[in-house]
Structure formats: structure tokens, C-alpha cells
Amino acid sequence: MPLHSGFVTILGRPNAGKSTLLNALVGAKLAIVTRKPQTTRNRIQGILNLPKKGRRPAAQVILIDTPGIHQPDSALGRKMMVEVREALEGCHLVLLIVDASKRGADNRSGDKNRGAGLDEHVLRLVKQAGTPVFLLLNKIDLVQKDELLPLIERYSKLYDFKEIIPISARKRDGLDVLLDKIVEALPAGPRYFAEDELTDQPARFMAAEIIREQVLLGTGEEVPYSTTVIIEQFEEKPKLTRIAATIYCEREGQKAILIGRQGQMLKRIGTQARLETEAMLGTKVFLELFVKVRAGWRNSREFVEGLDWRRQLEKLVRRGPEFKAKG
Ligand SMILES: Nc1nc2c(ncn2[C@@H]2O[C@H](COP(=O)(O)OP(=O)(O)OP(=O)(O)O)[C@@H](O)[C@H]2O)c(=O)[nH]1
Ligand SMILES: [Mg+2]
Numbered sequence: 001m002p003l004h005s006g007f008v009t010i011l012g013r014p015n016a017g018k019s020t021l022l023n024a025l026v027g028a029k030l031a032i033v034t035r036k037p038q039t040t041r042n043r044i045q046g047i048l049n050l051p052k053k054g055r056r057p058a059a060q061v062i063l064i065d066t067p068g069i070h071q072p073d074s075a076l077g078r079k080m081m082v083e084v085r086e087a088l089e090g091c092h093l094v095l096l097i098v099d100a101s102k103r104g105a106d107n108r109s110g111d112k113n114r115g116a117g118l119d120e121h122v123l124r125l126v127k128q129a130g131t132p133v134f135l136l137l138n139k140i141d142l143v144q145k146d147e148l149l150p151l152i153e154r155y156s157k158l159y160d161f162k163e164i165i166p167i168s169a170r171k172r173d174g175l176d177v178l179l180d181k182i183v184e185a186l187p188a189g190p191r192y193f194a195e196d197e198l199t200d201q202p203a204r205f206m207a208a209e210i211i212r213e214q215v216l217l218g219t220g221e222e223v224p225y226s227t228t229v230i231i232e233q234f235e236e237k238p239k240l241t242r243i244a245a246t247i248y249c250e251r252e253g254q255k256a257i258l259i260g261r262q263g264q265m266l267k268r269i270g271t272q273a274r275l276e277t278e279a280m281l282g283t284k285v286f287l288e289l290f291v292k293v294r295a296g297w298r299n300s301r302e303f304v305e306g307l308d309w310r311r312q313l314e315k316l317v318r319r320g321p322e323f324k325a326k327g
Helices: 018-026 075-088 121-129 147-158 175-185 201-220 253-259 263-280 301-306 311-325
Strands: 004-012 044-050 058-065 093-098 132-140 163-166 228-236 240-249 284-293
Touching: 004 018, 004 240, 018 044, 018 093, 018 175, 044 240, 058 175, 075 121, 075 301, 093 121, 093 175, 093 240, 093 253, 132 147, 132 175, 147 163, 163 175, 201 240, 201 263, 201 311, 240 253, 240 263, 253 263, 253 284, 263 284, 263 301, 301 311
Parallel strands: 004 058, 004 093, 093 132, 132 163, 240 284
Antiparallel strands: 044 058, 228 240
16 A cells, blocks of 8 residues: 655644644644644744554654744744745645634634634635645543534535544544544655654754743743844753853743842743753753843844744855864
8 A cells, every 4th residue: 555645734723722722633742732823933843753554554644733823923923824825735645733612613703813713714814825734623631522423514604624633632542533534645656754763853943942932931921022042152062062042031020020039030041941842853952041131123024034943044055164164
């Protein structure tokens, strides 16, 4: 039986559970997850190699996690939506995920960015993609069983979904069925990535995300949304990785919060991020953190573009030979 393969884009409103699903399917923490909406800011690929199982052929599934669909009001938001559209380009299948535990998931309450919508905005994106769509009703661990059928019925009227599958990404419920259906829906195709590859994200960028996750977990109000992390130094030796990173925020008051009384907050962020990075890399990590204010960075297109790790990587590669030539 030929290998089935293809690109599968996970799409949905902020906080629906897209990143949780990516991590659960791949079996590794590739994307950060928090309770705050708009946690994910760029597309993240996770590569899943599946052996043949009964009638299911062997498969390579490339999952793409995306930022939550919202109406952008900043350069950062617009960039996030570009990431969504790019993830949809040329994909073979869309997994549209909604938070089924939210009442009135197709509500028109006026809160555009809230939770589990399946409104015109989302459906328009899906239609543009022009691929088959699975609707995933997530967080069913929070839903009464007898509420599910009416929900499925209501959703099935909104669009010609290829499948409607109730899941709990967090409890890994329904994921086997989902995987079988994904493989079935994908065409026979090549192996796009080597079998030992888990993601296209460089460790350098994942380290920045781990720090950002700790900022999101540790702070409230507008600080999480005004913060970004840039890795200044990333030096990998067999036993020790040296990382220096800057946390950017937009105002002095936010900087004070990030540093905390006697540096307590920054210390906590640093310790937690270091432990996680050590687990990810399998080396000791020496992590140095700085906090800087960059007023209005979210509205600077240039700054936001500079955050794109694909661009950062291009720059590093371009710089590489030059350094060697000098050295
Ligand atoms: N109870 C329950 N909670 C879930 C489930 N899946 C995700 N969550 C929680 O929902 C919150 C958001 O999850 P994420 O995976 O970050 O959601 P996301 O869609 O990636 O969100 P953005 O990146 O902000 O767009 C987290 O607190 C998750 O733990 C689920 O199946 N059940
Ligand atoms: Mg996410």
C-alpha cells in the first residue's frame, strides 16, 4: 500500500485548543499553550510518521498549528493572519477546531474575538482554502454527552464538513479516530520530511517561545500581549547551551512588572524557562534575560517582520559564511 501524506492545517478561533491538539497528536511539546487567547503568533509544523495499522496505510502527516483567527488591529495581528493564510496555501486538509464547551458557539454576541465562533469570517477562510474540512468539536470533557448530538446537528447545517468529530485534545479523547480519518483523507504521496524530524522550528526559536510562555503564565492584564522575546545569543556546546534573550515590552510600567520586586518576577521566568529548555535540549542551559522597552512595537511592521524566525534564520545563514571567512 502506498504511503499517504500531506499538509494538514489546524484552524480556529483563539483559545479553541489548536496548539494542544498539535502537541497531543505529535506527542511532544512543539507549541506553547496557555489559557490566554492569542498565545500562538506564527505557524508551527509538527511532523507525524505513522506505521501501517490494520487497513490504515503508513502515513506522514504534517500538521500546521496557526494563530487564532481574529480581526487584527495591529501590525502583529496582521502578521498573525498572514501566517494563517500561508498555512492554508497548498494544504490538503483543514482541521477546523471549535471550543464546544462554550455556549452559543456560533453566537453573534458581538465579541468578535471570543472563543468558539463558527461565523462567516471563519467559514470564508475555510471556503477559500478549497480543501476538505473536518470540524473538530473540542473540549468535550466539559460537555454533557446529551448536548453533543444537537450541537453536531447544528454545526452540520453551517457547512458541508467532510467529518464532524468530537474530541478532547487535553484528555486525548477521540484522537485515534481522528488520525484514522486524516490518513484516509490524505492522498498517496511522498515522504516530505526525514523520519526523525519532528518540526521545522529551530531550537533557538523554541527557546524564545518557552520564555514567552513563562511571561504569559506569570503576568496579567496587557503585559502578555505587549511582550515578545528575541534570542540574542544561542551557543550550543555538547554539555552546555548559552542563551541570551531580550524580553521586549511597550512601556516602562510593563518593564517594572516583568522585572518584579527585587527582580523576583524575572528570576522566576528565567528559572522556569531554563528548566524547560534544559529538558528540551538535553543539555545544561545558561540563560541570561534582559528586559527592554520598545514603545509601540506591535504596530511597527518592520519590528514585527524581524520577529519571524524564518527571516531571522535567513539572516543568520547569510551572516554565517562571512564570519567563517573572517575567522
Ligand atoms: N478542558 C479542556 N481544555 C482544553 C482542551 N484543549 C485545550 N484546552 C485548554 O484551552 C486553553 C487554550 O488552549 P491552546 O491549545 O493554547 O489553544 P489555541 O487554540 O492554540 O489558542 P491560541 O494559540 O491563543 O489561538 C488551554 O488552557 C488548554 O489547556 C480540552 O480538550 N479540554
Ligand atoms: Mg495556540
